[in-house]
Amino acid sequence: MDFDLAALLAAHAQDGYELYGRHLNPQQPKVLHAIGFDKVYQRGEGAYLYDADGNQYADFLAGFGVFAAGRNHPAIRQALHDALDAQLADWTQFDCGPLPGLLAQRLLAKAPGLDRVFFCNSGTEAVESALKFARYATGRRRVIYCDHAFHGLTTGSLSVNGSAEFRRGFDPLLPDTAIPLGDLDALEAELRRGDVAALIIEPVQGKGVHMPPDGFLTAAATLLHDHGALLICDEVQSGFGRTGRFLAYQHEPVVPDIVTVAKALSGGFVPVGAMLAKGWIVEKVYSSMDRVMVHSTTFKGGVLAMTAGLAALHVLDDEGLVENAARTGEALKTALTALTHRYDVLADVRGRGLMIGLEFGKPSSLRARTSWNMLQKTRVGLFAQMVVVALFQRHRILTQVSGDHMEVIKLIPPLMIGDTEVKLFTEAFTEVLEDASRGSGLIWEFGRTLAKQAARR
Numbered sequence: 255m256d257f258d259l260a261a262l263l264a265a266h267a268q269d270g271y272e273l274y275g276r277h278l279n280p281q282q283p284k285v286l287h288a289i290g291f292d293k294v295y296q297r298g299e300g301a302y303l304y305d306a307d308g309n310q311y312a313d314f315l316a317g318f319g320v321f322a323a324g325r326n327h328p329a330i331r332q333a334l335h336d337a338l339d340a341q342l343a344d345w346t347q348f349d350c351g352p353l354p355g356l357l358a359q360r361l362l363a364k365a366p367g368l369d370r371v372f373f374c375n376s377g378t379e380a381v382e383s384a385l386k387f388a389r390y391a392t393g394r395r396r397v398i399y400c401d402h403a404f405h406g407l408t409t410g411s412l413s414v415n416g417s418a419e420f421r422r423g424f425d426p427l428l429p430d431t432a433i434p435l436g437d438l439d440a441l442e443a444e445l446r447r448g449d450v451a452a453l454i455i456e457p458v459q460g461k462g463v464h465m466p467p468d469g470f471l472t473a474a475a476t477l478l479h480d481h482g483a484l485l486i487c488d489e490v491q492s493g494f495g496r497t498g499r500f501l502a503y504q505h506e507p508v509v510p511d512i513v514t515v516a517k518a519l520s521g522g523f524v525p526v527g528a529m530l531a532k533g534w535i536v537e538k539v540y541s542s543m544d545r546v547m548v549h550s551t552t553f554k555g556g557v558l559a560m561t562a563g564l565a566a567l568h569v570l571d572d573e574g575l576v577e578n579a580a581r582t583g584e585a586l587k588t589a590l591t592a593l594t595h596r597y598d599v600l601a602d603v604r605g606r607g608l609m610i611g612l613e614f615g616k617p618s619s620l621r622a623r624t625s626w627n628m629l630q631k632t633r634v635g636l637f638a639q640m641v642v643v644a645l646f647q648r649h650r651i652l653t654q655v656s657g658d659h660m661e662v663i664k665l666i667p668p669l670m671i672g673d674t675e676v677k678l679f680t681e682a683f684t685e686v687l688e689d690a691s692r693g694s695g696l697i698w699e700f701g702r703t704l705a706k707q708a709a710r711r
């Protein structure tokens with residue numbers, strides 16, 4: 255019998271959670287059941303997901319930032335169909351087809367000052383490449399990173415992870431040192447020891463949506479270069495227009511030595527990562543024919559990944575998504591910032607473009623404060639989780655808490671959202687805040703449910 259994907263999906267439409275719990279990460283379905291996120295989605299289109307009953311969910315998470323152009327973009331889908339139908343010679347390993355060169359050329363055209371690209375399969379692999387290339391190019395070992403940094407979860411990128419909960423139990427990692435985000439003095443003190451290969455930094459941090467002060471990247475680059483070290487900007491999440499510039503570091507007049515990208519380069523279809531770097535760094539690593547494979551991976555530059563990347567960049571330009579992210583992001587941030595004056599539990603609205611953090615703080619009214627304190631005592635971050643759950647259950651809007659033990663929600667919707675989605679989110683969020691501020695209502699009921707579950711664990 256032929257392989258029949260449609261039949262397989264139809265026969266097992268309801269089995270996903272059970273199979274996942276049995277054969278993959280056992281905690282994943284448990285968590286999703288506990289917070290009521292255990293839906294069975296059938297379809298995605300643009301900024302929306304649809305479940306089996308035809309309910310529509312607004313996607314303000316975009317697969318952790320993958321779907322810049324929206325889900326199932328027709329032009330990217332068509333490009334991938336074309337690539338499959340052409341039956342191209344993929345991964346011969348001993349040829350140089352045009353697609354990797356073309357995608358590299360287009361990426362570099364958008365990152366002036368960078369000259370060469372290494373393609374890989376994910377964000378963490380792009381970071382691993384950056385760490386290796388920086389260490390080799392400088393002949394130094396230590397990499398500096400920022401508190402709360404997130405650069406992926408393989409061993410090298412875990413070494414520059416700024417959260418203890420990810421690192422615990424995986425020691426020893428690579429030699430590294432954390433500095434507070436945006437602290438030039440701390441950076442300089444480390445550089446003076448003479449063993450630093452690079453600083454790796456997210457221009458907008460994924461965990462907590464914190465940014466270094468304006469001008470930090472430029473000043474850090476000068477300081478690093480003065481001490482023979484490199485600046486690595488990790489744009490895996492902030493890249494491809496997310497912050498209203500093609501790359502987020504481009505809000506400053508700085509050229510990093512190495513830049514990592516992934517996520518949205520996939521077009522939402524084919525995993526792919528890339529490291530962009532100044533020419534001398536890559537040329538030093540690949541310094542002779544003997545060293546041609548010294549850094550490589552089997553799947554680098556695959557036809558589908560390169561096609562997805564080329565089509566994704568085409569759509570980004572064609573639909574003006576970078577400009578749209580700047581414009582729509584500003585509108586959303588303005589609308590949400592206005593709520594900080596009405597609801598003191600909303601302590602801060604920050605971010606750039608369509609990468610927005612909403613931070614909660616202790617409310618002033620007695621009733622609301624009692625519930626806030628109860629949740630804080632159970633677990634920091636539970637209030638934000640409660641808002642995420644309310645947005646999902648009441649308004650069918652998918653968001654996420656921005657990191658462990660943080661009262662911050664992160665919004666990273668597709669870059670093609672417009673006024674409709676700004677209004678949709680703002681109205682829903684207002685309703686949830688209104689309820690939370692009254693210190694009563696469903697949201698607190700749900701908070702208690704979560705608190706009980708957390709206490710039982």
Ligand SMILES: Cc1ncc(COP(=O)(O)O)c(C=O)c1O
Pocket residue numbers: 318376377378379381404405406407456460488489490491492516517
């Ligand atoms: C800034 C940053 N770097 C690296 C990574 C790791 O990417 P991946 O999950 O594709 O390994 C992430 C993932 O969220 C990220 O946000």
